[in-house]
Amino acid sequence: MAFAQDFTTSQTVGLPSYISITDTSTGTPSATIASRRVYFITANATYLVQEGTITDYETWAYSAASKSFNVLDKDYALYVKVQWLDSSNVVLYEKTSLIGYTLYNESFDYQMTQRLTGNPLLINDDSFFEYKSELRVSIDSGDQAISLASNIYNAQQAYDRATKLRVNSQYYFNTNN
């Protein structure tokens, strides 16, 4: 069976800066694969890499089925490009997917929900629900820009709106209640 290159990614609650990638390829490669490279490409065409990495990409040993990369400092829409290389670093196979990573803002939104369980009437606070709605809409908009239109720029813009609410939460959410 011919080699069908593929991968999946995930995030783990509590570790929003990490992206875990798993190789889900099937079939037999036409040549021996020696290693992989992973590119995390932003809407601004910059590359996200781990601290200390001097290349545009991260290496991923072929012997490891999965690997986690600590590359996120906020929510991003990213082109994730994985290359399968031979021992001479010639690209044998390649696959790119557009994926939204929203764990920072989803976690924050959930924190706001948890806050409501301790103070249910907080939802009637004028600004609290207004901004929580904007947060939700922004996350959903980013996800839909990806799933419906594969539009990384609009997705990133939406995620950044949510990020603005998160990082400036003291101004938008009544945290004293």
Place this chain on the structure above:
Amino acid sequence: MSTPADIIKIAKISQYLSQNDIENKGLYGGGTDLLLPQKIYNIRKSVEWANSYNQPIELNLDSTSNYLNALCGKYGLEANYLISPGGSVSFVTSPLSTPNPIEFIISGSSLIANGGSSVIISSFIGFNLLFIRNGISQSSIDNGGSYFTWNKGTGTFTCYPAATTDELFQLYPFI
């Protein structure tokens, strides 16, 4: 006790129930919080996200899903009625859809012919049955006189003794 997954389903139904109710009640939504559908949606999305991870204790999922359940209020009760434990929508029989009664006089060509005793009435499946024979309501208990049996699952009706010419049979389905 409802699980977070159940409450998410309840919230999805409560969302449209509340929105339609507000619209139908006109001015000021009859006193219902006009933002309630948006609030239910907002909290449900958040709880649904947390429920997608298999960490209910770390995420304090019971508290947030119970809050969501409370937010749904009376619409949650209605939604709970509409969903089965399996999550599908239950069949709810409406009185308006109850089939019409069947009345006939026994003859050689009636629904139960002279000398016959059994018939399948598929339109009555799922309903209970009141059987009146010659103006006398019949029991399904065999006490030595006339009686009948009714299987609401298959729609099989049987009368004892067998029908004879010119008898009046009245069959009334009810819930």
